[in-house]
């Protein structure tokens with residue numbers, strides 16, 4: 001395993017990131033693939049079965065209906081009201097309640113899985129083994145063993161596998177990665193991921209027998225809780241940026257507020273330690289939303305807030321001379337300097353305004369602009385449809401998803417066992 005950090009030069013050599021100063025697509029194959037294959041797919045359609053037509057399934061269906069090279073030919077869900085919702089959008093699609101039948105449908109080239117986490121591995125593996133291309137939502141699977149099995153079956157199958165990590169297709173994340181690898185924030189010294197919400201994560205249940213089916217997110221058998229639902233997205237920053245794996249993982253998780261019979265933690269803090277001393281953290285609480293969510297990349301020369309798309313320089317350009325003078329007068333800089341003042345003052349946060357790293361986006365309140373960019377989900381499913389037609393997998397995508405899912409699941413294991421874990425060598429795959 002390569003647990004050492006690649007130097008920036010190595011990174012550039014490996015992925016060919018810089019060429020004439022611009023964003024080089026070889027480092028981001030996601031866009032490149034679509035651009036090159038536009039002609040190849042002209043007039044063709046990826047014929048898809050959507051398996052799991054709940055909240056995320058409907059979201060994808062709405063995107064797919066806008067994509068010229070996509071056709072939804074089958075729908076599958078075990079819960080009739082959700083199947084009906086999808087059928088209202090795709091009246092011509094065939095309806096199934098059993099995913100094996102949907103997979104076996106001869107008109108289906110690819111399946112898109114938006115079912116609960118514990119169903120990801122069995123449905124994906126059945127799909128790949130039946131010779132179908134597969135898109136499966138994140139996280140990859142409920143257990144570390146299942147992630148590995150899915151990866152192995154995918155490698156053997158020669159079929160396409162996509163996992164729903166839309167940040168890999170999100171323009172503001174791609175731009176941020178470009179800036180980081182160009183040295184804009186200097187040496188990366190830390191990655192801080194956090195996701196705060198204030199709601200119970202529950203869905204209304206029409207009758208008690210459906211509790212575990214509908215509220216699958218709250219039970220350990222079907223869910224990895226905050227780590228797999230939210231963390232799996234953000235933990236991808238570790239491999240994407242550090243290009244290495246942590247050597248140690250530890251953390252604490254508890255049910256601190258929503259004591260309503262759920263089994264998964266409603267408060268987690270996990271630390272991933274890398275061999276050269278760098279760390280990545282993930283913290284999530286769902287009983288306070290004040291700080292929202294973000295991935296903050298800290299460098300010795302600047303900070304990037306990825307979900308906001310904002311760049312903060314450690315030393316912003318100095319204000320013009322006259323402005324500096326006004327500021328000094330306003331802040332009484334010329335007042336008496338006390339000799340016996342306190343020897344310590346609180347470290348104050350920078351008040352510098354972040355610079356948006358993309359400039360064409362507006363938010364509903366007109367304040368920060370970049371965070372409102374579309375989140376890459378449309379591009380992700382469009383790219384999957386292209387891949388279904390061409391039969392070509394997307395480099396890096398499965399591997400990135402594999403490791404972010406493994407890191408999320410190891411975080412859970414560390415918290416459940418209250419231990420410091422070492423990264424298990426048997427789950428290293430050829431990637432980094």
Ligand SMILES: NC(=O)c1ccc[n+]([C@@H]2O[C@H](COP(=O)([O-])OP(=O)(O)OC[C@H]3O[C@@H](n4cnc5c(N)ncnc54)[C@H](O)[C@@H]3O)[C@@H](O)[C@H]2O)c1
Pocket residue numbers: 051052053054055056057076077078079082097098099113114115116117119137138139164165166214228229
């Ligand atoms: N990428 C993202 O940003 C993102 C966002 C939301 C959800 N997700 C993921 O999407 C998946 C679904 O989440 P959701 O919020 O839509 O859940 P949901 O409960 O709203 O929908 C899941 C659907 O799957 C159906 N289902 C369950 N078992 C099935 C089976 N064996 N065969 C067919 N259908 C089955 C359920 O009846 C339900 O309709 C999860 O893995 C979740 O993590 C990803």
